[in-house]
Every structure is written in C-alpha cells, then in structure tokens.
Amino acid sequence: MLQDYQLLRIPGPTPIPPSIQQAMMKPMIGHRDLETKKLVNSIRPGLKKIFGAEEEVAIISGSGTSGLEAAVVNAVNPGDEVLVIITGSFGDRFAQICEAYQLHVHKLHYEWGKAFIPEEIASFLASHPSIKAVFATYCETSTGVLNPIKELAKTIKQNSDALIIIDGVSCIGAVETKLDEWGIDLCVTGSQKAFMLPPGLTFIAGSKRAWNIIEKSNNPRFYLDLRKYRKAIQDNSTPFTPALSLLYGLEQSLMLLEKEQLHHVYKRHHVMKEMTRAAFKAIDIPLLTIDEDASPTVTAIKPDNFEADVLREMLKKEFGLILAGGQSKLKGKIFRIGHMGYSSPADILQIISLVELGLHKIGKINELGIGVRAAQQVYIQEE
Numbered sequence: 001m002l003q004d005y006q007l008l009r010i011p012g013p014t015p016i017p018p019s020i021q022q023a024m025m026k027p028m029i030g031h032r033d034l035e036t037k038k039l040v041n042s043i044r045p046g047l048k049k050i051f052g053a054e055e056e057v058a059i060i061s062g063s064g065t066s067g068l069e070a071a072v073v074n075a076v077n078p079g080d081e082v083l084v085i086i087t088g089s090f091g092d093r094f095a096q097i098c099e100a101y102q103l104h105v106h107k108l109h110y111e112w113g114k115a116f117i118p119e120e121i122a123s124f125l126a127s128h129p130s131i132k133a134v135f136a137t138y139c140e141t142s143t144g145v146l147n148p149i150k151e152l153a154k155t156i157k158q159n160s161d162a163l164i165i166i167d168g169v170s171c172i173g174a175v176e177t178k179l180d181e182w183g184i185d186l187c188v189t190g191s192q193k194a195f196m197l198p199p200g201l202t203f204i205a206g207s208k209r210a211w212n213i214i215e216k217s218n219n220p221r222f223y224l225d226l227r228k229y230r231k232a233i234q235d236n237s238t239p240f241t242p243a244l245s246l247l248y249g250l251e252q253s254l255m256l257l258e259k260e261q262l263h264h265v266y267k268r269h270h271v272m273k274e275m276t277r278a279a280f281k282a283i284d285i286p287l288l289t290i291d292e293d294a295s296p297t298v299t300a301i302k303p304d305n306f307e308a309d310v311l312r313e314m315l316k317k318e319f320g321l322i323l324a325g326g327q328s329k330l331k332g333k334i335f336r337i338g339h340m341g342y343s344s345p346a347d348i349l350q351i352i353s354l355v356e357l358g359l360h361k362i363g364k365i366n367e368l369g370i371g372v373r374a375a376q377q378v379y380i381q382e383e
C-alpha cells in the first residue's frame, strides 16, 4: 500500500498549501528583531480586512479555545449575567468557559443540526435585561450549521446593550464577516481552518466598544490579557514570543487570500457546499441540516441505513481519505466533510467519487457516478 498518503478532509486542521509550508520553513529569527516587526506589520491589514474590523486584530499563540477564553476573561466579569446560544458541541464549550469563570450563564439550546432563530434570542433578552453579553457560534462545526450572525447582531442591537461575542473558529476567512458594520463586539478564529495554516494561532477582533470595556476591566488575567496584545501589535510586536514560523505562514496565507480576492474565496466555499449537498441528495443519503442552515465550510451527513463510522474507517483504510465523525451526542451518527481553506471543487469531486466507491463496497449503492455527476452539474451551474 502507498505509504504516507492521506487526503485530510476534516473540518480542521486542513491541508496546507505548499507555499505556506515553504514560508514556515524560513530560518528562525529573533522575536524582538526588525525582521519580526516587518512581519507583524505586513500581517496587520490583511487580518483586519478578513474580520471587517477597523481596530487591530490580536494574535495569540494558542489554539482557538484560548481565543474563546480570552474573549470571556477580558469582556465580562464573574457574576455577570450572560447568554450562551448552544447549537452544538462548540456552543457547549463556550458555555463551559463562561461557567469556569463563574459567570451567571443562561443557555438557549437548539436542536443539533439547526440554526438559532435571532428573534427568539431578542425576546429572551427582552425578558432578561441584565444580560451583559451574548455568546454565539458562527459555524457550528459539530453539525455543519452556519448560524445567522448578521441577523443576530442586528436584532440584539435593536433591543439590548449586550455585547455580541462570536466563535468564528471554523468559518472566518471562508464566509463574509463584517464585524464593525454588523455590530459584532468580539470575534475569534483559529489558524487551522480557513486560514490554511497548522493549529497554533488564534485571532481576536473587537469593536471600539469592546476594546473600551477590555481596557477598563480589572478581571485577573495575564497571558490572555488582550490589552497587552493590542498595545504590542500597534508597535508591530507581540507581548510574548510568538509562534514565529506560523506568523511567516500567516503572511503567506493572507497573501494567497488577497490574490484570490475575498469574494472569490467566499464563492469557492459556497460552490463546494452546494456540490457536496447535491451529491448526497442525488445518492439519497440524508444530510443533517436543511439547505438554509448549511455551512460553506463543513457538511454533516446522517446515514439512515449504515454505520457512519464503518464507511469512514473503510475510506481511510482503502484510500487514505480522512473524514470526521460525530462529536458528543452525534458520535457514531454522522460523518462530516471539511471543505474549507486549501480546498477546491476538484477536491469535492474526488471526495464524492471515493465516498461512492466506499458505499459500493459496503453494499449501499449499485450504480457509481450519480453523486459525482450531480456535483459536476452544480459546478457548471454555479460558474
């Protein structure tokens, strides 16, 4: 069997473009040297553009969860009333972080696989006027749902002064995000998803209002004190030794995204979503989410007549194709295809074609090519 071959198609970490791999192999530099200042300086505008943020974006060496924790520890205080909207496993995690910091947490649960309804959040806020912040997940990676963040921000702004704090780990850079225009206060993402980088960096963008609150907050914090990151980046620096190789990678990633142009990046992700969904509909295997709720970065499939993990294991063994399974209460019930970052319609055709072969092998379909054809047709229509 061909050794070391793998097709990593999980919703992050994603494959890494060769030019980013190369950029990350540059010789090490001193983190207080001019070279690092130049590097940070070249990264700043691109990051702001991706978030649609006027204020500087904080770069922390740490995984996405450290960014979520930074948002909590900087923006709210123990005892504060907050609302966490839970549409899946990562909404749950946001609530756990809030609880760890002894906030008074209200939770609004939605069925896993469905998007939240902004009007319901607005009416919850109307009956709980002391809520200081609302935490929501943009793409709920565990279900493949893209939640209506723009609409949420709009309804909250009309009804409440609560801060709007968003986990955008699995979609920022792949879907439109306009932090200032939409009225989001804090938005967090991680390097290993749409940015096409290895894990290890988290980015946090904030509104003017959020930064004012953060500057005044007396909450104890040290490594995750966002004030330090903001002050440092204004001087093209970082408060602690950053993951320098990842910063070189980030510089290249932002250049690739800039060259492609963000609206084309969003369109590419949209097309990949549509192709994937059309393929599974054509081969008659149920999708977890309805079209309106589906994320452009990850698709969850919920088979009703075979074990999701049997197919996954077979695809891995036979073809080196790695798909993600279900998390938490969806464990064993779904499989998920990541189509974000360094991923193109050509990859979707390959994935669907292999999935069809896998389904044929486990005796679930007879005819090959139905899904691939449906995906190809979508591609042609979308072009």
Ligand SMILES: Cc1ncc(COP(=O)(O)O)c(C=O)c1O
Residues within 6 Å of the ligand: 011, 012, 063, 064, 065, 066, 090, 137, 139, 140, 141, 167, 168, 169, 170, 190, 199
């Ligand atoms: C939506 C979302 N939030 C948070 C995280 C956690 O990020 P990390 O594993 O980098 O800490 C992930 C990771 O998959 C995610 O998809």
